[in-house]
Amino acid sequence: MKIVIIGGGIGGLVTYHALRKHLSETDPSISVKLVESHPSLSNTSRVIGGGLGLAPNGMRAIASIAPEAAAYINERGFLGDTMSFRNSNGRLLGRFNSGTMRRYGFGMLMIRRAVVHEALIPGLREEDVHWGMKVEGVKEVGEQVLVEYEDGTTELADLVIGADGVRSVVQDSLFDGAYKATYDGLTGVGGFIPFSDLSPRLQESFDTHGVTMTFGRKGFFGYSLCVPASTPSPFIQWWSIYEAPSMPNREKPNKDAIKAQLLARHSSWKSPYDSPDSGVYKSIIELGCRDSERPQNPEMQAMLAFDMNVLVLPRYVTPRLPCWTNAGSKNERAQGRIVLLGDAAHTMPPDSGQGVSCAAEDAVVYALLLKHYYTAPDGLRKAAKAYERMRMPRVHRILDVAKRNGDAKKEMGWFAQKFRDTAIWLLCKLPESIHDYAFAYDSEKAVAEFLAKENL
Numbered sequence: 082m083k084i085v086i087i088g089g090g091i092g093g094l095v096t097y098h099a100l101r102k103h104l105s106e107t108d109p110s111i112s113v114k115l116v117e118s119h120p121s122l123s124n125t126s127r128v129i130g131g132g133l134g135l136a137p138n139g140m141r142a143i144a145s146i147a148p149e150a151a152a153y154i155n156e157r158g159f160l161g162d163t164m165s166f167r168n169s170n171g172r173l174l175g176r177f178n179s180g181t182m183r184r185y186g187f188g189m190l191m192i193r194r195a196v197v198h199e200a201l202i203p204g205l206r207e208e209d210v211h212w213g214m215k216v217e218g219v220k221e222v223g224e225q226v227l228v229e230y231e232d233g234t235t236e237l238a239d240l241v242i243g244a245d246g247v248r249s250v251v252q253d254s255l256f257d258g259a260y261k262a263t264y265d266g267l268t269g270v271g272g273f274i275p276f277s278d279l280s281p282r283l284q285e286s287f288d289t290h291g292v293t294m295t296f297g298r299k300g301f302f303g304y305s306l307c308v309p310a311s312t313p314s315p316f317i318q319w320w321s322i323y324e325a326p327s328m329p330n331r332e333k334p335n336k337d338a339i340k341a342q343l344l345a346r347h348s349s350w351k352s353p354y355d356s357p358d359s360g361v362y363k364s365i366i367e368l369g370c371r372d373s374e375r376p377q378n379p380e381m382q383a384m385l386a387f388d389m390n391v392l393v394l395p396r397y398v399t400p401r402l403p404c405w406t407n408a409g410s411k412n413e414r415a416q417g418r419i420v421l422l423g424d425a426a427h428t429m430p431p432d433s434g435q436g437v438s439c440a441a442e443d444a445v446v447y448a449l450l451l452k453h454y455y456t457a458p459d460g461l462r463k464a465a466k467a468y469e470r471m472r473m474p475r476v477h478r479i480l481d482v483a484k485r486n487g488d489a490k491k492e493m494g495w496f497a498q499k500f501r502d503t504a505i506w507l508l509c510k511l512p513e514s515i516h517d518y519a520f521a522y523d524s525e526k527a528v529a530e531f532l533a534k535e536n537l
C-alpha cells in the first residue's frame with residue numbers, strides 16, 4: 082500500500098511518524114511518502130509561525146510516536162502551567178492551574194512553533210520526503226487516488242492524507258471548493274523579545290507570573306517566557322488579538338502602522354510592574370515593533386535570526402465539514418482513500434490552545450485505526466468512518482469552547498467587560514479538573530476503548 086501525506090508542517094510530520102511506527106515499520110509492503118510545497122527545511126517564522134501553547138494531550142500524543150521529539154520539545158519550552166489573568170486596569174483577576182504535569186503527566190508548554198517542527202525532523206527518511214512539490218488537486222481514479230502536481234506530473238496512491246492546513250488543496254478537491262477558509266475579523270500580532278531587554282521590574286515579575294493574559298475593552302494582550310527560565314539567553318513571546326475589519330498583509334506587514342494601532346489600543350493599560358518612565362504594555366509593543374538588529378550573542382543569533390520581526394497572523398475559519406474523509410464517496414472502490422486531519426479538517430483557532438495538539442491526536446488515532454482495519458475487507462472505509470466517529474465530536478466540543486474564548490477578546494462595552502472580568506474571576510476559583518476533557522485525553526487509550534466497545 083502506497084500512502085502519500087500532503088503537507089510538511091507539524092500535522093504532516095506527526096502523521097508520518099505515526100504511520101511509520103504503527104504500519105510501515107511492521108509491514109514493509111506499506112510505503113509512506115510526504116510532499117511539501119516549500120522548497121526546503123529552511124525554518125522561517127513567517128512559514129512556521131510564532132509561539133504557541135502545547136497542551137498535555139498534544140505532548141502525550143507526540144511522545145507516544147516520537148519520544149525523542151517529545152524530549153527535545155520539553156527541554157526547550159517553558160512550563161507555563163499556571164496562568165495569571167488581569168484586566169486592563171492592572172487588577173489580578175486570578176491565577177489558574179492549566180495543564181500541570183502533576184495532574185496530567187505532561188505540562189502546558191509555551192514554546193516557539195518552529196521548535197516543535199524542528200523536533201519532528203529527525204527520523205524522516207530522506208527518500209520519503211519530497212520538498213518543493215506543490216499539489217494542485219487530488220481525485221479518485223478507480224481504486225486509487227491521483228495526485229496532480231503544479232509542474233504537470235502526477236502519481237497514483239492507495240491512500241492520500243491531507244495535512245495541508247487551513248487552505249487545504251485536498252479539502253478543496255474533496256468538496257469542490259465548497260468550504261473555503263475565510264477571514265474571521267480577528268488578527269493576531271506578536272513576536273519575540275530578548276528577556277534582557279525588559280525592565281528590571283518586569284523581569285522580576287516572571288518569577289511569579291510566567292504567563293500573563295490581559296483583557297481590556299479593546300482586545301487582548303498576552304506575554305510569557307517561551308524557553309526555560311534557566312536558558313543562558315532567555316526570551317519572551319508576546320501577542321495581541323484584536324478586531325480588524327480588513328485583513329492585514331501577513332507577508333509585508335506595515336510595522337509602523339501595526340505599532341501605532343497597538344499603542345492606541347494598549348499603551349494606557351496598567352500593570353503593577355509598570356516603570357516610572359514606561360508602562361509594561363507600551364514597552365513590550367515598542368520593543369516588539371522596533372527595527373530588528375542582529376544580536377551579538379551567538380546563541381541568540383541562532384535562535385532569533387528569523388524571529389525578531391513582527392508576525393501578523395490573520396485568523397481564518399472554515400465551516401464545519403460534513404465529513405473528514407471520502408468514506409461516503411459514490412465510487413465505492415475509492416471509499417476511505419482520502420483523509421483530512423489537523424487544520425485541513427477543522428481549522429482550530431488559537432483561542433483553543435489546541436491546534437497542534439488536536440492535529441497530533443488526529444494522526445495517532447487514525448494511524449492506530451488504520452493499523453487495525455487495513456487488512457480487513459473494505460478496511461480503508463472502515464478506518465475512515467471510525468476516525469470520523471471518534472474525532473469529530475471531540476474536536477467540535479473544543480471548537481465550541483474556542484469560539485467562546487475568542488468572543489471574550491473582541492471589543493466590548495463597559496458592562497460586557499465587567500461581566501467578562503467576573504466570569505474570569507470565577508473560572509480561576511474552579512478546580513483544574515475542568516480541563517480534563519481536553520488535557521487528559523490519551524489517543525492510544527481512546528482507540529483501545531473504542532475498538533473494545535465495537536467488539537472488534
